Amino acid sequence: MIAALATGHCVLCEGELEGVERTFRGGWPGASGQVFSCSRCGSAQVMPRPAAEEVADIYSEDYFQAYLAGPGVKGGGEEASPALRERLARLEALQGKGRIVDVGCAMGHFVAYAQSQGWDAIGVEPSAWAAEEGRRRHGVTIHATTLDRAPIEAGSCDAIHANHVLEHVVDPVALLTSAARLLRSGGRLVVEVPQELRRPLFDRVLGGLHPALYPARAPDPTHVEFFSAAGLRAAAGRAGLEVERVETQRHERNTTSRLPAGSALKELLYRTEEWTGTAPDLVLWARR
Numbered sequence: 594m595i596a597a598l599a600t601g602h603c604v605l606c607e608g609e610l611e612g613v614e615r616t617f618r619g620g621w622p623g624a625s626g627q628v629f630s631c632s633r634c635g636s637a638q639v640m641p642r643p644a645a646e647e648v649a650d651i652y653s654e655d656y657f658q659a660y661l662a663g664p665g666v667k668g669g670g671e672e673a674s675p676a677l678r679e680r681l682a683r684l685e686a687l688q689g690k691g692r693i694v695d696v697g698c699a700m701g702h703f704v705a706y707a708q709s710q711g712w713d714a715i716g717v718e719p720s721a722w723a724a725e726e727g728r729r730r731h732g733v734t735i736h737a738t739t740l741d742r743a744p745i746e747a748g749s750c751d752a753i754h755a756n757h758v759l760e761h762v763v764d765p766v767a768l769l770t771s772a773a774r775l776l777r778s779g780g781r782l783v784v785e786v787p788q789e790l791r792r793p794l795f796d797r798v799l800g801g802l803h804p805a806l807y808p809a810r811a812p813d814p815t816h817v818e819f820f821s822a823a824g825l826r827a828a829a830g831r832a833g834l835e836v837e838r839v840e841t842q843r844h845e846r847n848t849t850s851r852l853p854a855g856s857a858l859k860e861l862l863y864r865t866e867e868w869t870g871t872a873p874d875l876v877l878w879a880r881r
């Protein structure tokens with residue numbers, strides 16, 4: 594019966610979709626969709642695909658208020674996280690400063706930070722509420738629209754950044770194609786998405802020792818894609834970008850421990866996660 598449900602192709606790599614992903618407890622709440630996995634790239638996605646307008650309706654003021662009140666989307670609630678600051682410094686070391694566009698910038702914390710570092714930074718954010726709030730808070734330029742409709746000249750950008758955005762988008766390859774069109778030749782795209790299909794190594798080990806403290810987390814019900822590294826690579830390739838690397842990263846670390854060797858063990862686990870590609874988030878670096 595499950596095979597009969599599996600229709601369609603992967604939105605990332607165009608591979609065949611197969612059975613329902615049983616580790617998921619639902620899928621996207623606004624649709625009657627189920628989550629299918631791709632036989633080629635191992636990503637999973639909600640099928641049938643919700644309409645872009647239905648997805649857009651989720652991102653109300655309430656959504657962004659919750660984001661500010663909670664731990665925030667990876668990257669910090671009120672300001673750009675240390676990991677994003679490091680990322681910008683790395684980008685600058687590779688290609689110097691220039692024009693950077695942060696796609697799905699929410700209230701523009703990263704845009705404001707990049708501007709403070711001497712970049713010509715602008716944001717694009719489809720939520721009119723978040724875009725206006727960002728302009729008011731930070732005095733930065735945020736276009737309240739999608740990337741394909743933003744008034745940005747083709748080939749004019751040195752870098753495009755999207756932090757925890759692609760997993761919310763109905764057609765990720767279309768978004769990446771828009772990014773490729775706006776980048777100059779040699780310009781870079783940096784994209785981070787959650788790696789929800791793999792439980793992070795740290796959580797697996799610590800969860801084995803203290804199940805109550807490190808429970809397995811359910812995937813976010815607002816996501817319409819659940820990425821594998823291969824799926825992320827394939828999507829960027831189909832958008833005409835040259836993939837440089839996909840790495841994994843963890844934003845928040847806690848190495849405190851009551852045990853004598855506990856802190857050292859935690860630090861080792863965090864490092865091993867990054868070496869083995871099992872940290873909680875995937876980061877793609879690609880060039881036009």
Ligand SMILES: [Zn+2]
Nearest residue numbers: 603606631634
């Ligand atoms: Zn695929």
